[in-house]
Amino acid sequence: MSRAPLIQRTAMPGLGLSAGITFFMLTLVVALPIGALLWQGANFGLSNIWATINRDRVWAALWLSFRLSFLAACFNLVFGVILAWVLVRYRFPGRRIIDAAVDLPFALPTAVAGIALTALYAPNGVLGGLTDQIGWQIAYTRWGIFLALVFVGLPFVTRTVQPVIEEIETEVEEASATLGASRSHTLRHVIAPMLMPAALTGFALSLARAVGEYGSVIFIAGNIPLRTEIAPLLIVIQLEEYNYDAAGAIGLAMLAISFTMLLFINLIQIWSRKRIGHV
Amino acid sequence: MTLFRLIPLACLTLASAAQAQTTLLNVSYDPTRELYREVNEAFAAHWAEQGHEAPGIETSHGGSGAQARSVIDGLAAQVVTLALASDIDQIATTGKLPTDWQSKLPHNSSPYTSTIVFLVRDTNPKGIADWGDLTAEGVEVITPNPKTSGGARWNYLAAWAWAEANDRDPAEFVGQLFANVPVLDTGARGATTTFAQRGIGDVLLAWENEAYLALAELGEDQFDIVVPSLSILAEPPVALVEGNIADDAQRELATAYLDYLYTPEGQALAFKHYYRAWDASAADPEDVARFPDLDLVGIDDLGGWAKLQPEHFGDGGIFDQIYVAP
Structure with a gap:
């Protein structure tokens, strides 16, 4: 058998043009900015980068950002899938309005979302006032950050899972039931594997979005060093000091951690796709 | 076409x-x-x-x-x-x-x-009169982060100047002051919102013009301006x-x-x-x-920006040490 050519010819014309446009755009909007960040880091030097990152305050911020982003993405994974399921499978009044409202976190400027959430959950806000009575403060604590991250990440899971659920015919569940499977067995062994790849994609997107989120979190976080200071704020602080190198170093650290996490999620995804048969 | x-x-x-x-x-x-x-x-x-x-x-x-x-x-x-x-x-x-x-x-x-003054809640329930009262237990102070806000650097330096004039250890004093800060906003307007609209804190350190503006826009019956004995000439x-x-x-x-x-x-x-x-x-x-008289310390009396900026607000500077020991 001869080796397959590097680019497979197809009957569809326009490969050269479309690939050219794609690579050009990708270079312009993705590769160049990330390249500039790496270049900045390369000029700064590995030991300097490490010295910048290896401080209590930076570790605290990174740990806070990634931990809360992960928890928010987990929360969104569960509730995003349930929301998508409800929107596809049930008919109830107001369904279309709720369906449209899911996209609002995409459309709303994040600062608006942050201010609105703060106004609601501050100790003198409508909901914050209630929780305050039981001694549970939300705004200006880690709970507030978590809430903002859930808000910005929710549509990712719902919108990636929704089309997949639409594809699943109710016959599949019925067939499973006639073959003697219980409800929970059908859910675990028939439905869940089919949803898994899309749900993981949504999870990864939600996580990635939360890690980089600045606009909405900054209003509700409190921003106290070591306690409620997120990593993107540290980058902004370094920029305010005209310290581009240190800002780049923290940016690189976030990039590296995010990349590792996304790679790991992709590996799980490949594994789960293989397991259910269609790669 | x-x-x-x-x-x-x-x-x-x-x-x-x-x-x-x-x-x-x-x-x-x-x-x-x-x-x-x-x-x-x-x-x-x-x-x-x-x-x-x-x-x-x-x-x-x-x-x-x-x-x-x-x-x-x-x-x-x-x-x-x-x-x-x-x-x-x-x-x-x-x-x-x-x-x-x-x-x-x-x-x-x-x-x-301009200068830095205090905005307190109506009738000043915590009895705040001067910088020294800000470090008392249970007083919550709202100021933006000096690292991200120019106005907050004036706040910080005004506190520093007062401590120097009153024979207190300035680094210790601003440390105690920032220990009483529950929310560090990134900008002056954000801090005003946190204090005025969200009801957080007992006193807002603000530009004098921002304080008057807050009074004019949000109602004189809600807040009072307290002028400290000494502040900074911004x-x-x-x-x-x-x-x-x-x-x-x-x-x-x-x-x-x-x-x-x-x-x-x-x-x-x-x-x-x-x-x-x-x-x-x-x-x-x-x-x-309408401007009350008070002692104003110029930035050059404290050493000038070229010296103050890196010493206080630079990476690892005195402000950073409040939160993380060097």
Whole structure:
């Protein structure tokens, strides 16, 4: 058998043009900015980068950002899938309005979302006032950050899972039931594997979005060093000091951690796709 | 004509329309919105009166440091009016304006000054009278983060100056003060919102003009202004950015714009917007009389920005050490 050519010819014309446009755009909007960040880091030097990152305050911020982003993405994974399921499978009044409202976190400027959430959950806000009575403060604590991250990440899971659920015919569940499977067995062994790849994609997107989120979190976080200071704020602080190198170093650290996490999620995804048969 | 031809044409038309008049971009900081809105109008009228064509003046507002970075990165501002001399110094390091820019205009290039005062809840329930009361147990202080807000650097330095004058260890004092801060907003307006709208904290450290503005907009029955025994003389300076001047007409306009700030009319507007200006001859006497007397410490008495900026607010500086031991 001869080796397959590097680019497979197809009957569809326009490969050269479309690939050219794609690579050009990708270079312009993705590769160049990330390249500039790496270049900045390369000029700064590995030991300097490490010295910048290896401080209590930076570790605290990174740990806070990634931990809360992960928890928010987990929360969104569960509730995003349930929301998508409800929107596809049930008919109830107001369904279309709720369906449209899911996209609002995409459309709303994040600062608006942050201010609105703060106004609601501050100790003198409508909901914050209630929780305050039981001694549970939300705004200006880690709970507030978590809430903002859930808000910005929710549509990712719902919108990636929704089309997949639409594809699943109710016959599949019925067939499973006639073959003697219980409800929970059908859910675990028939439905869940089919949803898994899309749900993981949504999870990864939600996580990635939360890690980089600045606009909405900054209003509700409190921003106290070591306690409620997120990593993107540290980058902004370094920029305010005209310290581009240190800002780049923290940016690189976030990039590296995010990349590792996304790679790991992709590996799980490949594994789960293989397991259910269609790669 | 196809859409593809129309778009460049539209761009060209817009560009040429903009070039017909002399334009000016003033890059300023956050709390000056109201001031420059009025200054721009008054100056445009004044400029037209002298037989010039009506100028196109635009003002952009934002955090002082972020605004300075935009100019460094290429925003073509002919005039900068920022919160801190050190931000303009930073622009000067790129060569866009001479390093001795601050000596070009009177009063350290500061046509108006301000100071830092306290805004407290109505009737002052915690009995806050001076800086020393801010470190008491149970008092919550709201101030933005000095790392991200120019105004907050004045807050911090005012506290420092008071501690020095009262024989307290200044580093320890500001440490105790910031231990009482439950929320560190990134900008002055954000801190005002946290204090006034969210009801967090007992006292807000604010620009004097912001404090008066908050009183005027949010109701005098909700807050009181407390003037401490000593505060800092905050000089928000202005400068002409040589490197961004396109031609002589623009230079003339920009120079006249900055000079206008020093005229009795310009000064009257500054007084009106709660800034302490220098020349009260054309100002409404009521606008001038509302400023209480207090001891004001100048930035040079503390050592000047070139020394203070890295020492206090640099990476690992005294402010950072409040939160993380070196």
